[in-house]
Amino acid sequence: MTELDWHAERGDIEGLAQLGREPADGIDLVAVRGYRLGRVRAQMERLGVDALIVSDPVNIRYATGARNMQVFSMRNAPSSYLLLTAQRSILFEFTGCLHLAAGLETIDEVRPARIASFVAAGQHIVDVDRAWAADMAAELTRLVGPKPTVGLERLNAGVAIALAAAGVRVVDAQHALELARSVKSAEELACVTASLRATEIGVAALREAIRPGLTEAQLWSVLHASVIAQNGDYIETRLLSAGSRTNPWFQETSDNVIGPDELIALDTDVVGCHGYYSDFSRTFHSGPGAPTREQRELYRLAREQVGHNISILRPHMSFRDYAREAWDIPEEFYVNRYYLSAHGCGMTGEYPYLYHHGDFPTAGYDGEIVPGMTICVESYIGREGGHEGVKLEEQVLITPTGVEVLSRFPFEDALLNG
Numbered sequence: 001m002t003e004l005d006w007h008a009e010r011g012d013i014e015g016l017a018q019l020g021r022e023p024a025d026g027i028d029l030v031a032v033r034g035y036r037l038g039r040v041r042a043q044m045e046r047l048g049v050d051a052l053i054v055s056d057p058v059n060i061r062y063a064t065g066a067r068n069m070q071v072f073s074m075r076n077a078p079s080s081y082l083l084l085t086a087q088r089s090i091l092f093e094f095t096g097c098l099h100l101a102a103g104l105e106t107i108d109e110v111r112p113a114r115i116a117s118f119v120a121a122g123q124h125i126v127d128v129d130r131a132w133a134a135d136m137a138a139e140l141t142r143l144v145g146p147k148p149t150v151g152l153e154r155l156n157a158g159v160a161i162a163l164a165a166a167g168v169r170v171v172d173a174q175h176a177l178e179l180a181r182s183v184k185s186a187e188e189l190a191c192v193t194a195s196l197r198a199t200e201i202g203v204a205a206l207r208e209a210i211r212p213g214l215t216e217a218q219l220w221s222v223l224h225a226s227v228i229a230q231n232g233d234y235i236e237t238r239l240l241s242a243g244s245r246t247n248p249w250f251q252e253t254s255d256n257v258i259g260p261d262e263l264i265a266l267d268t269d270v271v272g273c274h275g276y277y278s279d280f281s282r283t284f285h286s287g288p289g290a291p292t293r294e295q296r297e298l299y300r301l302a303r304e305q306v307g308h309n310i311s312i313l314r315p316h317m318s319f320r321d322y323a324r325e326a327w328d329i330p331e332e333f334y335v336n337r338y339y340l341s342a343h344g345c346g347m348t349g350e351y352p353y354l355y356h357h358g359d360f361p362t363a364g365y366d367g368e369i370v371p372g373m374t375i376c377v378e379s380y381i382g383r384e385g386g387h388e389g390v391k392l393e394e395q396v397l398i399t400p401t402g403v404e405v406l407s408r409f410p411f412e413d414a415l416l417n418g
Contacts, residue, residue, distance in 0.1 A: 027190045027274070033065040033106045035188065039180035041086055050148040051140055052173050054082040055155050058347050059177050061275050064089060064106040068097050070271070071234060077154045078115040083136075085143050115155060126158055133162030140168060151176055178351035182344055183372035188276075189397065192346075192374060192406065195232065195272035196280075196395065200409045202226030203268065203282065212260040212286050216240055220253045223268070232272035236348065239267040239391075242286065247382035247389035248336050262286045263295055265391040275347050279376045280407035281393035283415070291415050295388065298381050299415035301333070302390040305379040309341060310396055313377075313403045317369045319352060323360040334358070336389065338380040345376045345395055373398045374406065390415075 040063050044052060054060050057073040060082045073079050073094075080097070083090040091101050092113040101107050114132055121128045140148045151173030152160055164170050184192065202223040209222045220240040227235060238253040243262035245251045258264060263283055270278040283299060285291045291299075308327040326341050342354040354375070355364040369375070375396050382389020395407040 027194065028187050029065065029274070030105065032185065032187045032191060032274075033104070035185040036062050036180070037064065037089070037106050039183070040084065040176060043176040043180045044084075044151070045086065047176050048149060049151045049171065049173075049176055050085065050144040052082070052084045052151040052176065053136070053153065053155070054084060054173060054177070055080070055153040056177075058275070059153065059173075059181075060091070062177070062181055062347055064091065064101070065104050066091055066093075066101045066107060067275065068094060068100050070275075076117055078113065078117050078120075078156060080113050081115070081153075081155065083139070083143075088143055115159065117156070125156070129156050129158035130162045133159055133166055133168075137163060137166035137168050153177075181346045182351050183370060184346065184374055184397075185372070188346075189374075191274040191276045192278075192395075194274060195270065195276040195278040196407055198230040198232055198273050199223075199227060199268050199270045199278035199280075200407075201230065202270070203266070203409055206266070207282075207284055210258070210264060210284055210286055212258055212262075212288075214258050215255045216242055216245070216253045216258065216264075217255055219258065219264070220266075223266075223270075227270050227272060230273065232270055232278075233275060235268070235270050236277075237267065237269040239265075239269060241265055244387055246283075246391070247386050249338065249380045249382065249389060249391060258286050260286060261289045261292070263298075263388045263390065265389065267391055267393065271348065277345050277348050278395070278407075279345050279349065279393065280395050280409060281378070281391045282409060282411070283390045283392060284412060285415060295390075296415055298388065298390040299392075299412070301330070302379040302381040302392040303411060303416060305329070305381070306377050306392050306394055309377045309379075310394060310403055310405065313342075313369065313375065313396065313398065315369065315371045315398055315400055315402070319354055319364065319367045319369070320360065322354050322369065323357040323364055326354075326357055329356065329358075332383050333381050335384040336380065336382045336386075338378045338391075340378055342375050342377045345374045349376070369398055371398050371400045 055077045057070045061067050079094045081092050089107050090109045091107050092111050098110045101110050147167050149169040152170050153173045205226050206222045240253045241251045242258040242264045246265045265283045267281040272278045305327045312325045341356045344350040344352050377394050379392045397404045
């Protein structure tokens, strides 16, 4: 048993916090980048895609390791983009940022980005899009030949129209990228573990800070401060709520004041160390009294759902079989169920989505759970019209022989056994 396991098994939050995350210098980031770029190119070849034009900053980072103003770039898709073929990797970078990718062996060339948003180009945006598409079509022809098939991500709508008019067959880049990201290497898993351990330290600090009288935002900021101090990137959502704001779920963190003996539900959603997603959920009790029977019952059912659904996961299981074998949500909690039963997890939430069996006929799709996938198993239990709810979630690895739970933050004894 490792020291981390020892602390986690005993619910020793102070010990977890003191343990610290694994040192970054123990991870071969060159191997991580090489594996990821190889995965993308393998999927491109399998799907018959000659090139990708990648604009999502998470996918640019996945394919190359290049990182630049992640949240800004999500909102301003034309600010940087990656042209990727079987042989070449050209990063078109935001004004003044060409130096940021220096030394990355995954990038052959860095050029200034030329496409623009409406804010930057105003009424000239149509001409800018057409000129960009003509230049890009010529570059694609030079690199991969005439009439290429190109996977495109989120750029201006005019770009896709102009590329198609220039003889480029435009397809969706998501197919290749999501399949590439879904299976992790051993070195990637070291990044995942580092991100989880750092986030667990932040959640431990948040748990220790809980007291009636704090606002939700004040409590949530404890996690945020810890994540940033440990060189994590950002928190993707604001999912911490207390008391009646825990039911229904997805009420964002607010200035609501936490009252005595309330439930406090948290979904971490941390893009942490090395850009990897740390995604587990816990529900706490604010004290100073003991949890009520109702609070304990909600918690017990959520823990049962997560435990059951982890227990059925196995390598080479179909998505359909997972839905069929998953925990039956009691009718009184079904309306407020979490929208997924489980989902893939890497640098963000990703492929696959695994649906409840009741939702599978309309929302589900089939596929195979394979070794190397990291999966987040979800539960939200709250009665329709009820006062409170419980959110729990665990992050696990699919191994060649079964499942390994990666998230180690302890559950609440007072809510399980009180």
